[in-house]
Amino acid sequence: MMQRRTFLGGAAAVGALAGLGMLAGCTAAQRDPNQIRLWGVGGDSRPVEKKIIDAYGKVAPHVSVVNSTVPSNGTGDATSIITAVRGGTAPDLWYMDAFSCAQYASLGLLESITPLIEKYEDSTFLDQWLQFSTDSLSLNGQVYGLPMDTDTRVLYYNKRLLRAVGVDLDEFDPKNGPPTIERVLEISQKMTKKDGRGNYTRLGLIPWDGEAWAYTWSLGNQATFFDDSNCSIDLTAKPILDAYTFLYDQAREMDFGKVDAFKATYEPPNHPPAQTSFQGEQQGFLIAQPIVSSLEKYVPNLDYGYTYLPVAHKGDKPYTWSGGFSLVAPKGSSMTKEMWDFMKFYCGKPGQDIYMPAVHTVPTQRDVLKSTNPAIESLGLFVDQLKFSTSRPPFPVSQIWWDSMAQAQDSVKLGTKTPIEALETAQARVAPQMDLYCPFTLPKGFGGTGA
Amino acid sequence: MxxxxxxxxxxxxxxxxxxxxxxxxxxxxxxxGSRQKWYSSAIARILMIGLSLLFLLPLYWMIASALKSGQELSHYPPTWFPQEFHWENFVNAVNAMPFWSFFRNTAVITVLSVIFSVVSNFIVAYGFACLEWKGRDRVFYIVLATLFIPFPVTLIPMFDLYANLGWVNTWLPLIVPNLFASAFFVFLLRQFLLQIPKDMLDAARLDAASEWAIAWRLVFPTALPALTAVGIFSAVGAWNDFMGPLIYLQDVNVQTLSIGLQAFRQTNQQDIQFNELMAASVLVIAPLIILFFVFQRYFLKGITLGGFK
Amino acid sequence: MANSIDVVGAGARRHSPAATADAVRAARTVSRRLTVRDKKNLGLGLLFISPWIVGLVIFVLYPLVYSLVISLTRYSGMAKPTFVGLQNYVTAFTDPLVKISAGNTLFYAGLAVPIGLVVAVVLALAMNRNVREVAWYRTALYIPSLVPAFALSFIFVVFVNPRFGVFNQFLTLFGAGNSNLLGEPTSAKIVIVLMAQLAAGNAAIIFLAGLRNIPVTLYEAARVDGAGPVRQFVSITLPLLTPAILFNLITGISGGLQVFTQAYVLTNGVGGPDNGTLFYMLYLYKNAFSYASLGYASALAVLLFVVGMLLAWLVYFISKKFVNYDVAAG
Incomplete structure (x- = not known):
C-alpha cells in the first residue's frame, strides 16, 4: 500500500512536469516579418489606439500588429523594458514617455532610427513634427523615436471666484498677454479664506502646486539647465536659485504646513481624478496641463478660463514647457521596412488625426495642428503657445536630475534647507552622474523655442 | 498503525x-478562562464586531466607490453611501480588459503554485523539523539568512536565466520556482512541525513505517492549520503578484489580472476611471475572499496531538 | 511554567513506545562520531531538503554571486560592466541618501515590528473566539491582507485627511489645527506603520495556527489550579506561542528592513516628503531601475543582506533560550 502511494506521488510529479513542458512548448514562436509587436498605450486610450491599428490594417493588410499592454510601475521605471531587452523579448515598438528617451538611449536600450530615416526618407522628414518634440527624442545627433502627443502648461482660473473679489476677467484674457506673478499673488491674497481655527478653506495660487514646479519658475527666469561649452549642469545658477528662493519665501509667508493641510484636505494623495481643490472651487488658480476634458466630465458647470503662465514683469515673453509620449524601437526591434511604415503611420498625420481629437491632447505633427477638426481647434491657447514652449533637456541624467530638483523643492517648501543648501545638495548628486557621459551636447538649437 | x-x-x-x-x-x-456572564460575552461580541467593521472599511470603501458615478466622486467631503448605484461600472470594468482570459490565467497559475508550494515546502520542512541529522540547525540558519536577499537584485539575473530557457511569455517562471520550497514557508512549517512530539514519530518508526509514509500519513494531517496558512499565503501571493507577471508576461494571451488592474491606472492626463478601477479591484479580490472564507475552517480542525497519549 | 501544566505533560509522556524511543535516542548520543545510523540520517535529511538545496543554488546563490560581482562594477544593465573595485561601497558609505534611507528604514522597522506583533496577537485571539460566527470575524479581519496595496492606500488617505480623518479629529481635541500627516517626514512614516497594520491578518493567521496547537487540557488543568485568564495567557498561551512569535519576529524584521510597497504606493515612488519615506529598499530599487545604476544598487543590496543576516543570526541564537517547541511538557 505504501508503495502504491509512492508510485502515485511519483506519477503525479511526472505528469506535472510534462504539463509544464507543454506550457513551455507552445511559446517558442518564430518571428514573422509581417508581424509587428507593439507595447502600446494603457488605460482608456486603448480603444483609440486600436482605431489607429485598424486603420493601418486597411492600408497594409498583409501586416498584423500585435498589441500588448505592459504597464510600467511608474514614470521612469524601466524594469520591464530593461529585462525584456536583455532577454531578447522586447517588442518592435514601444509607446514611451519622451522624457525618458535620452536616458534610455544613452543606456543602450533603444535603437537609433536615423539609419531608417536616411534610407527611406528625405532630409526634411523630421520637420513635419514640432522641433522640441523631435529634439527631446535625440541624443548625440541620432534620433531614437517619433513624437506622438504633447501638452503645454497654462494658468487656470476660476471665474466666479475672480469676480467675487472684483477682478475684471478681461485682465486674464490671453490676448492681453501673460499676467504678472505679483498680480496673481495679490488676487490670491484677496481670495484666501480661513476658518475659526486658522485653517485655510480657500486659496488662490499655490506656487508649488500642480505643474508649478521650481523648474517651471526657473524657465520663466530664462534658466538654461545645461552648458554645451563645458558639458556641465549648474543647478545653483541665479535663475534657478531665484525660483527656489521665490518658493522658499512663499512657503514661509503662506505657512507651508497650513497650505499642505489645505491641499491634503481637499485633494488628498491618490485622490480620484474628480476630487481636486480646483474642481471643488476651493482653489482659485492652478497651473496645469490640458485638463479641459476632465473638467468637462466631472464639473461641467465650473466657470473657468485659462491663460499664459504668470511672468515676473509686465511685457515679458510668455514661456511654458511640454512633455509627451512617443514611439521608440527598443534594442532588438526588427527595424524592418514594415515596422518603419507602421511607425510613420502611427506618429504621422494619419495616426495623430485619429488619436488627438479622441483623447483631447495636443498633437506634435504640424499638419494635424493646422487641422480644422473642432476638437483640435478647441485646444486654442494650448496650441497657440507651442511657439513659446520647450521640453525638459534631453540629457542622459534626466531622471536623477528631475528627482533631485523635486527633492530640493521638497526641502525648500518644508524649510528644512535654505534654497542654496538644497540646490547644492542636488548639484552634488547630479553633476558626478553627468560627468560620466561627457563630452556631450544637447541637440543643435535646443532651448531655443518655437513651433 | x-x-x-x-x-x-x-x-x-x-x-x-x-x-x-x-x-x-x-x-x-x-x-x-472564566465563567462568562451574558453581558461579558455581549461586550466581547460588540468589540469583535467593531474590530471587524474597522477592517472591513477598505473593502466597503472600494465597493462604495465602485458604485458611484464619476461626478459623485468629486463630492467634498466624500459621500459614505452612493447616491445611486452605478452597476454598469462593473460591466465596464470587465469589458475594459480581457477579464475572463486574465481570470483563467491567474487561476491556473495560482492553483499550480499552491499545490507545488504546499508539497515542496512540506517535504523540506519535514527534513528540517522531523528528521534529526548532523548540522541540521546550522543549515537551517542559511534558510533564515536567505529571507534577507533584496528582491530587486534578483530580478535581472533570474530574468536572464528564464530568457535563456525560453520561458518568457510562459507561466513557468511564476510556477516552477514553487517546486523548490521557499525560505518563508519552510521556516513557517518548521516552527509547527517542531512542536510534534518526537515520541510520536519514534513510535511510528518502531512500527517500521517509512519516513515518507510518516510524513504524509501522520505529520501532514497533523500540521493542517500551518499548511492551510501556507496555502492561503501562496494563493494570495500568486493571485496578487504584479512584478512577476509584469516582466515575464508580455503577451495579452498569458497576462494576469494584476496586469489588467495596473493598466487601468495608467492613462494619459492621470484621468483614471476611479470607479471602474475600484469595481475591477473588487472583482479581482472577490475569489480570494471566498477562498479564505471556505478554507479558514481548516484552522478549526485542531491537530490531534493529544491523540498519542 | 505552572506546576499544573507539568502534571499534564508528565502524564502525556509516560508511554511505552516513547520510553523506548528515549532509550534509542540516549544510546545514539553516546557516540559523537558519525555512525552508520548518523550517515543514514544525514542522507535522509539531505534527501528531504534536496528541493530546497536546488532552489538555493538557482534562486539564491546564483543571483547573490551575480550581485556580488556586479557590485564591483559600474553597470547599467545594458553596456558592458566597468570594473570599479570597491568604489560602490565607498560611495554607499558617503551617500547622504543612504544614510537618510537607512535611518527611515530603521525607524520604520523599530516601530512596525513590535507594533505588528502585538496587533497580530490581538487579531489572532479575536479569530480564535469561541463563537458560532467566528468564520465571519476571521474573514473580515483578513480581508485587508487580500486587498492590493494601492487600493488600501485609497482608503487610508481618507483616514488621515486633515479635516475629517479620524486621526486629525483626535488631534483636534487637543487644540491642534489641521495638519497633513503625510506632509511631514516623521508623521508620514508613522502613517505608513499604521497602514501596514491593516495587513496584520497575515501574521495573525500564523498566530491563530499556533493557538490551535495548544491543547485545551492545559487550560482546563490551569483552571482547576485557579489560574485566571491573565495568568493563563502568560503561562500557557505565550510560552506555547513562542515558535510562532519567533517566526513572526524574524519575518517581521525581514519585511521591515525591506519595506517598499506601501511607500511606493502612497508617495507614487517619490519617497517624499523631503525624503521622509525614502526607505532603503525604495532607494535601492530606484538606483537599479530608474537611474540604471545596477552596480551601485547591487552594492546596496549586499550591505542590506549582510545586516539582515547578522540580525537573523542574533535573533535565531537568542531564540534558543526562549522558544519552546515542546507542547506537551512545557
Whole structure:
C-alpha cells in the first residue's frame, strides 16, 4: 500500500512536469516579418489606439500588429523594458514617455532610427513634427523615436471666484498677454479664506502646486539647465536659485504646513481624478496641463478660463514647457521596412488625426495642428503657445536630475534647507552622474523655442 | 498503525460541535478562562464586531466607490453611501480588459503554485523539523539568512536565466520556482512541525513505517492549520503578484489580472476611471475572499496531538 | 511554567513506545562520531531538503554571486560592466541618501515590528473566539491582507485627511489645527506603520495556527489550579506561542528592513516628503531601475543582506533560550 502511494506521488510529479513542458512548448514562436509587436498605450486610450491599428490594417493588410499592454510601475521605471531587452523579448515598438528617451538611449536600450530615416526618407522628414518634440527624442545627433502627443502648461482660473473679489476677467484674457506673478499673488491674497481655527478653506495660487514646479519658475527666469561649452549642469545658477528662493519665501509667508493641510484636505494623495481643490472651487488658480476634458466630465458647470503662465514683469515673453509620449524601437526591434511604415503611420498625420481629437491632447505633427477638426481647434491657447514652449533637456541624467530638483523643492517648501543648501545638495548628486557621459551636447538649437 | 486508532482529543471549542451542548459550553469557558456572564460575552461580541467593521472599511470603501458615478466622486467631503448605484461600472470594468482570459490565467497559475508550494515546502520542512541529522540547525540558519536577499537584485539575473530557457511569455517562471520550497514557508512549517512530539514519530518508526509514509500519513494531517496558512499565503501571493507577471508576461494571451488592474491606472492626463478601477479591484479580490472564507475552517480542525497519549 | 501544566505533560509522556524511543535516542548520543545510523540520517535529511538545496543554488546563490560581482562594477544593465573595485561601497558609505534611507528604514522597522506583533496577537485571539460566527470575524479581519496595496492606500488617505480623518479629529481635541500627516517626514512614516497594520491578518493567521496547537487540557488543568485568564495567557498561551512569535519576529524584521510597497504606493515612488519615506529598499530599487545604476544598487543590496543576516543570526541564537517547541511538557 505504501508503495502504491509512492508510485502515485511519483506519477503525479511526472505528469506535472510534462504539463509544464507543454506550457513551455507552445511559446517558442518564430518571428514573422509581417508581424509587428507593439507595447502600446494603457488605460482608456486603448480603444483609440486600436482605431489607429485598424486603420493601418486597411492600408497594409498583409501586416498584423500585435498589441500588448505592459504597464510600467511608474514614470521612469524601466524594469520591464530593461529585462525584456536583455532577454531578447522586447517588442518592435514601444509607446514611451519622451522624457525618458535620452536616458534610455544613452543606456543602450533603444535603437537609433536615423539609419531608417536616411534610407527611406528625405532630409526634411523630421520637420513635419514640432522641433522640441523631435529634439527631446535625440541624443548625440541620432534620433531614437517619433513624437506622438504633447501638452503645454497654462494658468487656470476660476471665474466666479475672480469676480467675487472684483477682478475684471478681461485682465486674464490671453490676448492681453501673460499676467504678472505679483498680480496673481495679490488676487490670491484677496481670495484666501480661513476658518475659526486658522485653517485655510480657500486659496488662490499655490506656487508649488500642480505643474508649478521650481523648474517651471526657473524657465520663466530664462534658466538654461545645461552648458554645451563645458558639458556641465549648474543647478545653483541665479535663475534657478531665484525660483527656489521665490518658493522658499512663499512657503514661509503662506505657512507651508497650513497650505499642505489645505491641499491634503481637499485633494488628498491618490485622490480620484474628480476630487481636486480646483474642481471643488476651493482653489482659485492652478497651473496645469490640458485638463479641459476632465473638467468637462466631472464639473461641467465650473466657470473657468485659462491663460499664459504668470511672468515676473509686465511685457515679458510668455514661456511654458511640454512633455509627451512617443514611439521608440527598443534594442532588438526588427527595424524592418514594415515596422518603419507602421511607425510613420502611427506618429504621422494619419495616426495623430485619429488619436488627438479622441483623447483631447495636443498633437506634435504640424499638419494635424493646422487641422480644422473642432476638437483640435478647441485646444486654442494650448496650441497657440507651442511657439513659446520647450521640453525638459534631453540629457542622459534626466531622471536623477528631475528627482533631485523635486527633492530640493521638497526641502525648500518644508524649510528644512535654505534654497542654496538644497540646490547644492542636488548639484552634488547630479553633476558626478553627468560627468560620466561627457563630452556631450544637447541637440543643435535646443532651448531655443518655437513651433 | 497505532496512530490512526487513537481517539482525537478536543483541541478547540469548535471541534465540540459534534458533542453534546453542555460540554461544549464548558470547554468554551475553559478556553476563555472564566465563567462568562451574558453581558461579558455581549461586550466581547460588540468589540469583535467593531474590530471587524474597522477592517472591513477598505473593502466597503472600494465597493462604495465602485458604485458611484464619476461626478459623485468629486463630492467634498466624500459621500459614505452612493447616491445611486452605478452597476454598469462593473460591466465596464470587465469589458475594459480581457477579464475572463486574465481570470483563467491567474487561476491556473495560482492553483499550480499552491499545490507545488504546499508539497515542496512540506517535504523540506519535514527534513528540517522531523528528521534529526548532523548540522541540521546550522543549515537551517542559511534558510533564515536567505529571507534577507533584496528582491530587486534578483530580478535581472533570474530574468536572464528564464530568457535563456525560453520561458518568457510562459507561466513557468511564476510556477516552477514553487517546486523548490521557499525560505518563508519552510521556516513557517518548521516552527509547527517542531512542536510534534518526537515520541510520536519514534513510535511510528518502531512500527517500521517509512519516513515518507510518516510524513504524509501522520505529520501532514497533523500540521493542517500551518499548511492551510501556507496555502492561503501562496494563493494570495500568486493571485496578487504584479512584478512577476509584469516582466515575464508580455503577451495579452498569458497576462494576469494584476496586469489588467495596473493598466487601468495608467492613462494619459492621470484621468483614471476611479470607479471602474475600484469595481475591477473588487472583482479581482472577490475569489480570494471566498477562498479564505471556505478554507479558514481548516484552522478549526485542531491537530490531534493529544491523540498519542 | 505552572506546576499544573507539568502534571499534564508528565502524564502525556509516560508511554511505552516513547520510553523506548528515549532509550534509542540516549544510546545514539553516546557516540559523537558519525555512525552508520548518523550517515543514514544525514542522507535522509539531505534527501528531504534536496528541493530546497536546488532552489538555493538557482534562486539564491546564483543571483547573490551575480550581485556580488556586479557590485564591483559600474553597470547599467545594458553596456558592458566597468570594473570599479570597491568604489560602490565607498560611495554607499558617503551617500547622504543612504544614510537618510537607512535611518527611515530603521525607524520604520523599530516601530512596525513590535507594533505588528502585538496587533497580530490581538487579531489572532479575536479569530480564535469561541463563537458560532467566528468564520465571519476571521474573514473580515483578513480581508485587508487580500486587498492590493494601492487600493488600501485609497482608503487610508481618507483616514488621515486633515479635516475629517479620524486621526486629525483626535488631534483636534487637543487644540491642534489641521495638519497633513503625510506632509511631514516623521508623521508620514508613522502613517505608513499604521497602514501596514491593516495587513496584520497575515501574521495573525500564523498566530491563530499556533493557538490551535495548544491543547485545551492545559487550560482546563490551569483552571482547576485557579489560574485566571491573565495568568493563563502568560503561562500557557505565550510560552506555547513562542515558535510562532519567533517566526513572526524574524519575518517581521525581514519585511521591515525591506519595506517598499506601501511607500511606493502612497508617495507614487517619490519617497517624499523631503525624503521622509525614502526607505532603503525604495532607494535601492530606484538606483537599479530608474537611474540604471545596477552596480551601485547591487552594492546596496549586499550591505542590506549582510545586516539582515547578522540580525537573523542574533535573533535565531537568542531564540534558543526562549522558544519552546515542546507542547506537551512545557
Amino acid at each position: 497505532t496512530l490512526t486508532t487513537t481517539t482525537p482529543q478536543p483541541r478547540g471549542p469548535e471541534d465540540e460541535a459534534a458533542l453534546d451542548a453542555p460540554k461544549r459550553e464548558e470547554v468554551g469557558r475553559a478556553r476563555d
